[in-house]
Amino acid sequence: MKTPARHKGLVLATLCATMFMAMLDNVIVNNALPRIGQQLHSGVSGLQWVVEGYSLVYAALLLTGGTLGDRYGRRRIFLTGLALFTAGSAAAALSGSTGTLIAARMLQGLGAALLTPGSLSILRHVFTDEKERARAVGLWSGVSALGLAVGPVLGGPIVDAFGWAAVFWINVPIGVAGLLLAARVLPEFAARTRRLDLPGQALSALGCGALVYALIEGPARGWTDTRVLALAAVAALTLSAFLVVEARSPDPMLDLRFFRDRVLAGAALSGFMISFGMFGAAFFLPLLMQDVMGWSPSDAGVAGLPMTAMIVVAAPLSSALTSRHGPRLPLVTGLTLCATGLGALSLYGTHAHYAQYVWVLLTMGLGMGMTFTPVSITVMRRVDPARAGMASATLNTLRELGGVIGIAVLGAVLGSRLTSTLADSPHRLGAPSELGRHLPSTVPDGAGALPAPVRDAVDAAFIDALHLALRCGSSALAGAALLVALLLRPPRRPTPPPGGEGPAPQPEGMPAATCRTSGTASPSRPVTPQRPSSASSS
Incomplete structure (x- = not known):
């Protein structure tokens, strides 16, 4: 079904707005946690689950959401996901207890898992011209990244002015407007008639859920805790079984041949690693600015504006570079910039002035913006349209897991270093020796009531561990x-x-069908994982 030209802009606006909302919700709630804890009498564990309950369901069901969209229609599943996300937002805003709020957050995660894969695959079908599609996906990716970046900027002032429930109410009018507009402008595409991969869906949901749960609970309970070890074992067994089932299934929800294409594998790795590093940094930066440097939540949020600005600048730039040169240049550049930014951030401590390290925020924002768009464009160019939902879900699952694993792994590094550094410091400062065993669970918030020398030792140890x-x-x-x-x-x-000129070289990372020969662009024809060609190794 061909989408009228006048509707394409509305389709893009609808998909961008809903993805912005879903990405924003990943991070905006962080600024509301102190107020939630005070009003709902939540402990640290409860507040952690307010944040991670969303990620748990989202990561566990993304592949299922992509498969359901391929099977029953992407428009239908997208609308269902948006309705569930909007209902979950309203339920979260009305929650009167921590348990109710966590359940509402999980409902939001379910909605996001259904609408996210459909969003990118709908773009793939609506924008059929290669250049037009690259611009659309570039804008969509930039808006998605922007949602992650502006969450802390918006969250502080909203909570200060309207209370914690406002960070959830903000989603309701956007969701309702998106539903009304999407029902009018989003086209439907022919659903696949093959059977559902029920074993694969069950194993992926159980495996991803157990993995995320273990990573969430590991830093708090300890990595040798019985529950954490049991969940890790369940995750290892079920995900291994999932790979075996998918390799043998005639219609898998995750076609493993997707990763035989080196370009697709490189794009997927880029998405995973950028989330690994930058979600970890986004988790640690508020701790550094607010609890060690003494900034307010609103000030710390505003301080992130340079990063946000660079994401906005870099998204169209990376889209143009990908269209002209392929994904290699922007992806490698983006990852290198983010690595540089994280490394440079470790050079600054408690007494650093904002003007000294603002360039680091600019560098990380540029790196993030350079990476998000080429990943999406590459996947959509090289995957058969019939498998677009699966490919989009795979990409977003890896991104989400990358963020969760990044926070868990870097948090474990920080916690281990902090524990070893503080083991003897309180004793040397005249504080009770057993205090050192409790500091990692309270740093940096719980250190405010300590004597000044101990507080200074805690701050120094935290900075060292953070570095x-x-x-x-x-x-x-x-x-x-x-x-x-x-x-x-x-x-x-x-x-x-001898005597011949040979075939013209192809742009790196691009399918053969999109290359120009004799000055004329050949028709766009995506490369499929089911039938790897020579372009798969380009």
Whole structure:
């Protein structure tokens, strides 16, 4: 079904607005947690689940959401997901207890898991011209990244002015308007008639859910806790079984041949690693600015505006670079910039002035903006339209898991370093020696009531541990940049036969069908994972 030209702008606006809302909700709630704790009498564990309940359901059901869209129609599943997300937002705003709020957040996660894969695959079908699609996906990706970036900026002032429920009420009018507009302008596409991969869906949901749950509980309970180990074992077994089932299924929800294409594998790795490093940084930066440097939530949010501005600038730039040169240049550049930013951030401590490290925020924002768009464009160019939902869900699942794993891994590095550093410090400062065993669970918030010398020791130890975590994140991103550069390296130009010119070289990372020959663009025809071609190694 061909979408009228006058509707394309409305389709893009609808998808961008709803994705902005879903991404914003990932981070905006963080600024409301202190008020939630006070009014709902939530402990630390309850507040953690207010944040992570969303991620748990979202990551566990993204692949299922993509498959349901392919099977029953992407428009229908998108509208269902948007309705559930809007209802979950209203329920969260009306919650009178921590348990009710967590349940509402999980409903939001279910809605986001259904609407996210459909959003990108609908763009793939509506914008059929290659250049037009690249611009649309670039804008969509930029708006999605912008939602993550402006969450802290908006959250503080909203909570200060209207209370914690306002961070959920803000989604309701956007969701209702999106539903009304989407019902009018979004086209429907032919659903696939093959059977659902029920074993794969069950195993993926259970495996991803157990993995995310273990990563959430690991830092709090300890990595040797019985429950954490049991969940990790369940995750390992079920995800291994999931891979076996998908390899043998005639109609898998995750086609493993997707990763045989080096370009797709490089794009997926980029999405995972950028979330690994930058979600970890986004988690630690508020702790550094608010609890150590003494900034207010609103001031700390406004301080992130340079990062937001660079994401806005970089998104169209990376889209143009991808269209002209392929994904290798923007992806490797973006990962390298983010690695540089994280490493540079580890050079600043308690007494650093904002003007000294604002360039670091600009660098990280530019790196994030350079990475988000090429990943989306690459996946949509190289995947069969019939599998667009699966590909989009795979990409977003890896991104979400990358963020959760990044926070857990870098948090574990920080916690371990903090524990070892503080083991003897309180005793040397005249405080009870057993205090050191409790500091990691209270730093930095709980350190405010300590004597000044102990407080200074705690702040110094926290900064030292934070620097180590940031350097680990920087090293991981630098390694990913090198690996992506190798995966996306251009193919060697074949030696022409004697007396012949040989085939023209192709742009790196681009399907053969999109290359220009003899000055004329050939029709766009995506490369499918089901039938790897020579373009798969480009």
